[in-house]
Amino acid sequence: MAILVVGSVAFDAVETPSGRRDRCVGGAATYFALAASYFTPVRVIGVVGEDFGPAEEAILTRRSVDTRGIEHVPGKSFFWSGSYMKNLNEAQTLSTELNVFQSFSPKIPAEYEDSEYLFLANIDPVLQADVRRKMPKVKMVCGDTMNYWIKDHAENLARVLRNLDALLINDGEVKMLAKENNLVVAARKVLAMGPKSLVVKHGEYGATAFFSDESFGGTVVSTPFRAPALPLAEVVDPTGAGDSFAGGFFGYIASQPTFTPSVFRRAMFYGGVMGSFAVERFGTERLQQLDTSEIEERFALFRQLSHLE
Amino acid sequence: MAILVVGSVAFDAVETPSGRRDRCVGGAATYFALAASYFTPVRVIGVVGEDFGPAEEAILTRRSVDTRGIEHVPGKSFFWSGSYMKNLNEAQTLSTELNVFQSFSPKIPAEYEDSEYLFLANIDPVLQADVRRKMPKVKMVCGDTMNYWIKDHAENLARVLRNLDALLINDGEVKMLAKENNLVVAARKVLAMGPKSLVVKHGEYGATAFFSDESFGGTVVSTPFRAPALPLAEVVDPTGAGDSFAGGFFGYIASQPTFTPSVFRRAMFYGGVMGSFAVERFGTERLQQLDTSEIEERFALFRQLSHLE
Numbered sequence: 001m002a003i004l005v006v007g008s009v010a011f012d013a014v015e016t017p018s019g020r021r022d023r024c025v026g027g028a029a030t031y032f033a034l035a036a037s038y039f040t041p042v043r044v045i046g047v048v049g050e051d052f053g054p055a056e057e058a059i060l061t062r063r064s065v066d067t068r069g070i071e072h073v074p075g076k077s078f079f080w081s082g083s084y085m086k087n088l089n090e091a092q093t094l095s096t097e098l099n100v101f102q103s104f105s106p107k108i109p110a111e112y113e114d115s116e117y118l119f120l121a122n123i124d125p126v127l128q129a130d131v132r133r134k135m136p137k138v139k140m141v142c143g144d145t146m147n148y149w150i151k152d153h154a155e156n157l158a159r160v161l162r163n164l165d166a167l168l169i170n171d172g173e174v175k176m177l178a179k180e181n182n183l184v185v186a187a188r189k190v191l192a193m194g195p196k197s198l199v200v201k202h203g204e205y206g207a208t209a210f211f212s213d214e215s216f217g218g219t220v221v222s223t224p225f226r227a228p229a230l231p232l233a234e235v236v237d238p239t240g241a242g243d244s245f246a247g248g249f250f251g252y253i254a255s256q257p258t259f260t261p262s263v264f265r266r267a268m269f270y271g272g273v274m275g276s277f278a279v280e281r282f283g284t285e286r287l288q289q290l291d292t293s294e295i296e297e298r299f300a301l302f303r304q305l306s307h308l309e
Numbered sequence: 310m311a312i313l314v315v316g317s318v319a320f321d322a323v324e325t326p327s328g329r330r331d332r333c334v335g336g337a338a339t340y341f342a343l344a345a346s347y348f349t350p351v352r353v354i355g356v357v358g359e360d361f362g363p364a365e366e367a368i369l370t371r372r373s374v375d376t377r378g379i380e381h382v383p384g385k386s387f388f389w390s391g392s393y394m395k396n397l398n399e400a401q402t403l404s405t406e407l408n409v410f411q412s413f414s415p416k417i418p419a420e421y422e423d424s425e426y427l428f429l430a431n432i433d434p435v436l437q438a439d440v441r442r443k444m445p446k447v448k449m450v451c452g453d454t455m456n457y458w459i460k461d462h463a464e465n466l467a468r469v470l471r472n473l474d475a476l477l478i479n480d481g482e483v484k485m486l487a488k489e490n491n492l493v494v495a496a497r498k499v500l501a502m503g504p505k506s507l508v509v510k511h512g513e514y515g516a517t518a519f520f521s522d523e524s525f526g527g528t529v530v531s532t533p534f535r536a537p538a539l540p541l542a543e544v545v546d547p548t549g550a551g552d553s554f555a556g557g558f559f560g561y562i563a564s565q566p567t568f569t570p571s572v573f574r575r576a577m578f579y580g581g582v583m584g585s586f587a588v589e590r591f592g593t594e595r596l597q598q599l600d601t602s603e604i605e606e607r608f609a610l611f612r613q614l615s616h617l618e
Contacts, residue, residue: 306534
């Protein structure tokens with residue numbers, strides 16, 4: 001079933017030990033949409049400027065992503081530039097130019113209203129809440145956020161968290177949100193804020209999911225679940241790894257007829273798979289040209305990675 | 310079959326957010342021996358001073374650890390004190406008093422000569438090589454080391470690495486040893502130094518094993534293996550977690566009739582299990598009083614943690 005994603009569609013400039021790109025299409029919604037597109041139909045809501053033309057849009061439409069919700073307005077697209085020269089695990093932001101994103105007010109095309117799955121990528125929680133409210137019939141909502149919103153927009157963020165089926169954030173963000181250093185205790189505190197499940201991304205160490213009693217309706221799962229990440233000999237560009245994880249995770253869930261603990265676990269593995277592809281090339285290069293057999297092959301590798309007979 | 314471990318037997322003073330202990334029996338060989346004792350007979354070679362009396366030795370002998378190789382000499386035992394107040398993941402050493410350990414010259418009792426498994430805990434690589442040389446008939450040798458030996462005793466360490474079946478160290482140590490920041494590339498470089506297998510410990514994120522073509526005789530395993538760690542709501546005292554991991558890992562291997570990839574993988578899980586018990590109480594308190602059913606129960610939990618149907 002179709003996933004609707006709202007988030008940034010942007011241009012990125014990155015430098016990493018493997019090289020540099022001065023301008024590639026990026027943004028959380030782009031990475032998410034491409035990764036999810038291998039599993040299920042995807043629809044995007046975002047805003048771009050005049051610099052985002054048919055060639056850029058084709059990156060999404062070639063993967064059959066529905067871009068009718070990408071609004072084109074006068075001005076320049078969101079631009080981010082970052083460096084991984086000092087630390088491949090954490091981007092050093094060199095500049096952020098919000099441009100047309102500054103006055104982004106998400107509009108939902110009529111054709112998107114029957115979307116059953118909604119992903120609120122990392123944007124202002126006021127906008128996240130707004131989109132959530134405009135999609136009352138949605139079946140499942142997942143979301144992301146970041147340190148900036150956690151620190152300075154806590155109340156707005158709290159309203160979003162209350163209505164999430166799953167929150168996907170990284171270790172540092174969980175601990176900051178819970179004001180607690182132990183991951184398990186922090187996870188419990190975050191679950192108490194509302195999300196039914198919490199997926200904590202550990203970068204090269206994989207991801208851990210924590211469940212509340214409401215995660216799966218009647219079925220209570222008390223053990224966390226940990227999915228591995230593939231040890232990679234070369235990480236070309238870490239940008240978008242987390243969004244690609246989210247796309248693989250939620251895309252797989254949306255592709256399944258029922259939502260069960262077993263589907264959730266497999267979704268965690270598919271998240272890792274899509275994240276591992278994303279970082280193998282610059283920008284979205286690798287995510288544009290996968291085929292299903294590569295994805296299934298890597299899924300099998302992930303499975304083998306931690307599998308006991 | 311019996312494992313012989315050579316390493317420190319010591320007194321520790323630790324402070325952690327959960328409290329403090331001014332004097333508890335510690336040392337790498339102690340943690341290793343206790344953890345391994347649940348799987349196989351263990352023999353210890355070490356040195357202690359007059360402050361290490363029958364009550365301290367009983368901690369090992371109650372677990373049927375053979376302590377005939379612990380030499381008692383005049384003076385005080387090795388003493389270490391550390392704090393985890395700032396960072397639970399890394400001890401801040403407050404003081405190290407080598408005492409009787411300074412002139413330690415390992416002697417192997419005749420009764421130990423038929424040991425088939427040898428663990429070289431983190432001590433001067435000259436001593437590690439010496440013990441290795443005195444045990445020519447041993448079937449399998451694993452070892453540990455630390456940044457101090459990697460930085461300032463590289464040549465001596467290189468001689469030890471050449472003859473190891475498995476080296477067990479943490480992320481930082483692998484990268485320092487290989488002078489390389491990417492874990493996969495660093496692991497390949499370390500394997501090229503001699504150890505047939507490499508187990509990289511990631512603390513709360515588990516451990517990853519990398520294999521050379523020689524890891525399992527004729528059977529070549531090209532995929533790394535990642536074992537999870539159990540997310541714990543309270544880490545009382547992280548001291549000895551790595552040594553307990555090594556004890557569970559090697560103890561399980563020594564208990565099995567054959568050495569196969571499948572045994573190696575299960576051993577990685579048992580390593581995580583014993584490490585997770587170690588940190589639940591101060592010092593070796595928890596490792597002194599386990600029973601097999603608790604270990605098997607936790608093994609099942611570890612398995613569930615990353616298991617896909």
